[in-house]
Amino acid sequence: MEHTAQHTDVPALRDTETVIATEQLNVYYGDFLALRNVNMAIPERKVTALIGPSGCGKSTLIRCFNRLNDLIDSFHLDGRVTYYGQDLYQDVDAVQVRRRIGMVFQQPNPFPKSIYDNIAFGARATGLTTDLDELVERSLKRSALWEEVKDKLKTNGLSLSGGQQQRLCIARAISTEPDVVLMDEPCSSLDPLSTLKIESLIRELAEEYTIIIVTHNMQQAARMADYTAFFNAEATEDGKRSGYLVEFAPTRKIFDQPAQEATRNYVNGQFG
Amino acid sequence: MTATDYRTRADRARRAIADQTSGPGYFDLFWTGVAGFFTLLALIPLVLVLAYVVFRGFSRLNWAAFTQLPPPPLAPDQGGFANALIGTLIMVGIGALVSVPFGVLAAVYLSEFSQGQVPRWIRFATNVLSGVPSILMGVFIYGLFVITTGTYSAVAGGFALGVLMLPIIVRTTDESLQIVPKQVRWAAIGMGASKFQTVLRVVLPAALPAIATGLTLAVARAAGETAPLLFTALFSQYWLDSLLQPTASLSVLVYNFARVPYEGQQRLAWAAALILVGIVMLTSILSRWATRKQIY
Numbered sequence: 002m003e004h005t006a007q008h009t010d011v012p013a014l015r016d017t018e019t020v021i022a023t024e025q026l027n028v029y030y031g032d033f034l035a036l037r038n039v040n041m042a043i044p045e046r047k048v049t050a051l052i053g054p055s056g057c058g059k060s061t062l063i064r065c066f067n068r069l070n071d072l073i074d075s076f077h078l079d080g081r082v083t084y085y086g087q088d089l090y091q092d093v094d095a096v097q098v099r100r101r102i103g104m105v106f107q108q109p110n111p112f113p114k115s116i117y118d119n120i121a122f123g124a125r126a127t128g129l130t131t132d133l134d135e136l137v138e139r140s141l142k143r144s145a146l147w148e149e150v151k152d153k154l155k156t157n158g159l160s161l162s163g164g165q166q167q168r169l170c171i172a173r174a175i176s177t178e179p180d181v182v183l184m185d186e187p188c189s190s191l192d193p194l195s196t197l198k199i200e201s202l203i204r205e206l207a208e209e210y211t212i213i214i215v216t217h218n219m220q221q222a223a224r225m226a227d228y229t230a231f232f233n234a235e236a237t238e239d240g241k242r243s244g245y246l247v248e249f250a251p252t253r254k255i256f257d258q259p260a261q262e263a264t265r266n267y268v269n270g271q272f273g
Numbered sequence: 274m275t276a277t278d279y280r281t282r283a284d285r286a287r288r289a290i291a292d293q294t295s296g297p298g299y300f301d302l303f304w305t306g307v308a309g310f311f312t313l314l315a316l317i318p319l320v321l322v323l324a325y326v327v328f329r330g331f332s333r334l335n336w337a338a339f340t341q342l343p344p345p346p347l348a349p350d351q352g353g354f355a356n357a358l359i360g361t362l363i364m365v366g367i368g369a370l371v372s373v374p375f376g377v378l379a380a381v382y383l384s385e386f387s388q389g390q391v392p393r394w395i396r397f398a399t400n401v402l403s404g405v406p407s408i409l410m411g412v413f414i415y416g417l418f419v420i421t422t423g424t425y426s427a428v429a430g431g432f433a434l435g436v437l438m439l440p441i442i443v444r445t446t447d448e449s450l451q452i453v454p455k456q457v458r459w460a461a462i463g464m465g466a467s468k469f470q471t472v473l474r475v476v477l478p479a480a481l482p483a484i485a486t487g488l489t490l491a492v493a494r495a496a497g498e499t500a501p502l503l504f505t506a507l508f509s510q511y512w513l514d515s516l517l518q519p520t521a522s523l524s525v526l527v528y529n530f531a532r533v534p535y536e537g538q539q540r541l542a543w544a545a546a547l548i549l550v551g552i553v554m555l556t557s558i559l560s561r562w563a564t565r566k567q568i569y
Contacts, residue, residue: 067463069462069463070460072459072462074388093318095464096465096467097465099462099463099464099465100465101465102462103463104459104460105462106456106459106460106462106463108456110454110457110459110460111454111459111460112460112461112475112479113457113478113479113569114475114478122461122464122466122474123464123466123473124466125474126461126464126465126466126467126470126474127465159568170460173460174463174464177434177465178463
């Protein structure tokens with residue numbers, strides 16, 4: 002079981018606060034153990050990338066962070082997920098969790114509403130009494146979309162291009178002032194130019210937010226992440242794939258001197 | 274694989290592509306023709322019905338037809354079906370009033386909130402209900418309503434039409450809601466919206482054009498029904514002055530007047546049939562128009 006050993010080496014965590022931490026986290030769908038024994042501490046106001054092959058549980062993991070997995074009937078977990086020390090699964094209202102922890106999805110998924118209403122949705126749903134015009138402008142500026150849409154805020158969000166839609170989704174996610182923004186492969190359906198725009202946007206956002214991003218693209222992780230966690234998967238007896246954390250370290254270390262053989266093989270593209 | 278092998282294969286492929294001797298696909302052509310022919314056959318009844326109804330009914334359409342009461346048996350080309358037109362509109366209106374809130378809410382529950390085996394059974398029950406012959410709906414409302422109130426009435430007729438519309442509305446609304454992608458629901462939930470807010474502010478508005486289509490189809494279906502009205506609203510020669518008295522409808526007027534030997538009433542039946550077809554077509558066109566605005 003040498004290759005299942007977990008290795009986390011994040012020295013910088015000493016200078017920066019931990020936002021989200023997992024302790025002996027096991028995630029199940031029914032009887033199936035999708036992700037096992039994850040221990041990691043995600044630092045504040047950094048970009049943390051989760052990389053690894055399909056089926057290694059990266060997406061499953063970030064959906065534990067905002068309790069989106071609650072929507073799946075068969076989902077349950079043991080171990081702990083904490084947010085600044087508060088257990089997210091003990092005496093906590095999932096709706097409150099999701100207001101503090103925003104999410105951007107793989108497919109751009111604007112609401113079939115105007116650009117304005119997309120951004121205002123969160124404030125309206127949570128009953129915030131803020132100046133909506135100001136909120137919309139601020140959110141769109143921070144997501145680098147304002148200049149492109151300021152004259153057509155009333156048009157449907159679905160009429161934008163894919164890259165614009167994704168930036169709209171980012172604007173929507175940060176409109177409720179979350180501390181953490183989770184991103185589940187936000188660029189995987191976009192062209193290279195839109196991808197670059199979103200990547201530089203994410204770098205900027207990291208000054209104010211903690212970003213946790215799942216990506217298939219190792220170069221993307223290398224370009225923008227401060228920390229990288231490599232997950233791997235192994236086949237179980239019944240042919241499903243069960244994921245586990247191999248190594249979590251500063252991105253540079255993951256790519257230059259990984260502690261684990263599996264990590265080295267994966268980042269060098271020699272992965273089975 | 275050598276380069277020569279590749280050349281040979283490429284040559285063979287080029288020759289096959291250039292080959293004209295196999296003909297322009299007679300097999301395809303034949304079956305396209307057969308399918309097209311049967312499509313035409315299937316359209317013949319529609320065209321004939323429409324053409325004949327227009328042919329027989331159009332000449333009788335005048336101002337009196339829309340404004341006057343049905344004529345006595347021996348009065349050729351007098352009177353109209355005004356009370357039946359009003360009766361049909363009122364009863365379809367009552368039916369919609371009864372069935373739309375129940376149907377839409379049931380579908381929202383079915384698609385958004387129900388869990389486990391419950392939705393399967395409700396959908397099954399809905400399918401059974403939509404398969405029940407419409408005359409049975411009439412008998413059911415007769416027993417439930419006409420006997421207890423002691424009179425045939427517009428309300429009873431409206432309820433019968435409502436029961437008829439209910440499964441159509443539940444099914445089409447249920448389908449419209451399920452078409453809304455789950456990613457959009459996730460986005461709302463991920464924004465910290467509650468389940469109820471997600472449904473009310475995102476899913477329902479997104480599904481609205483499709484739901485409207487379903488509602489119009491249900492209305493079109495109900496407007497043309499005769500059987501359930503025979504047992505519930507019966508018919509009336511007079512203006513409607515209370516919802517609790519026998520009420521005329523276009524479909525029952527056609528049914529009654531088409532069977533009598535008096536030419537004046539027969540001609541009015543043709544005109545009423547034309548208007549009925551017109552109403553159904555108009556609602557179908559409306560529903561098409563609503564579909565055009567569909568988001569997903």
